[in-house]
Amino acid sequence: MNQDKVQRNLDRELKHARHQTNPTAFPDDASDTSSMLTISETEDEPSTPEKSKLLSSLSKLTPQTRALAASILGQRDREVDEDTDDSHLPLPAAKRLCLDTAKEVTINPGDTVTLGFHTLLFDLARYNIYMPLNLFTNSNIRLVNREAHSLTLRRINSPGKRASKPPLVLDVEAFEKKYGREVDLTRDQWSEAARNFTRFAGEVGRDGEQGDYFMRWDNHYGFFEERTDAAEHFQAILEVDINMRKDYIVKPFAFSRSLYNNTYEAAKLSIRVATIERLHRLHPDTSSVRPPRALDSRSAPSIAHGAPFRKGSSSDPSSAVCLRCARRGHTLTTCLATSFEDGQKITTTTQNGSLARGPSILCHVWNVRGDRSCSHSPSRVHSCSFCGDKRHHALAWVCRKEPPRSSS
Structure with a gap:
């Protein structure tokens, strides 16, 4: 059986x-x-x-x-399995992507195409990394979208919970070095990038273009667009824009029209002063040189009345004259002197980059040029910053002796 x-x-x-x-x-x-x-083929008994x-x-x-018996039986089963030839069995199907056309849009000839932003830009915003405005010109948005695989990346220390592997983000310093800096943007490039940056704020901000974050930066660039002197003072606008956005990364602050206005006016004055001082270094005979009407410090100063250009003087700090202490080698914004070289006490101070004597703000332009047709407010006093006399300006060298120039 x-x-x-x-x-x-x-x-x-x-x-x-x-x-x-x-x-x-x-x-x-x-x-x-x-x-x-x-076993018989006719066996009915279940096996x-x-x-x-x-x-x-x-x-x-x-x-x-x-x-022990169970382990022996298990070993035999494994041996049988290993000897089994399963080459005839089909291979498992490879995992495939399931792409579709759901996100496609129709573009007709003549349509204006809105540029999308690459993930690299969103990553910079996610990790609160300062983004130079030149990243948002149309040409650079296209460049990032098309050449992202070849752009330089860098690892950063991820904020908050420490990750096992630091994330990689776009190296903005290397990008500016290769494709240009934001401080060199033209007015048209800046306007184009400003519009794209505001649109980007609507994409990364909560509630999109209806949210507070979008409105914050819409107000930011709206302030500059409302300036009636924007063309004349673009360099001041660019400077304030960059400084404001850098400050916001460190400590976010609410938009304030009065804060922006004060900062903008201070920037215009600072640039104008720097321009005049540069002109004076180029042309010591200040009576023959008028400062450029525009305050764009990037534009080369015009040379009036055929005054000669002295090679190298524009970058020579030793030729600058301080309107407080009458010494060469620095300007009033860095002056720490309390007396003139002859020991006489200095009577002027500096307030936010401006000359002041007591409560009165002195006219910087007049003290350099001696021209009473300056465009400053009438509240700026026309008096010598060295002695206070209203009959001559500081660099006329009436009350003080002009310091010698560097031998070089």
């Missing part, structure tokens, strides 16, 4: 397991040859897997014997 043969096979496996567990108590090992099992019957028999053994 087939059942007898199955039972003999089970007994053989059990005898082999006992011998493996305790050879002393069970010195006889079972034969490796299994009983021949023949029970051999392994299941063997495990049922092993349940009657001690725990140690049962564990």
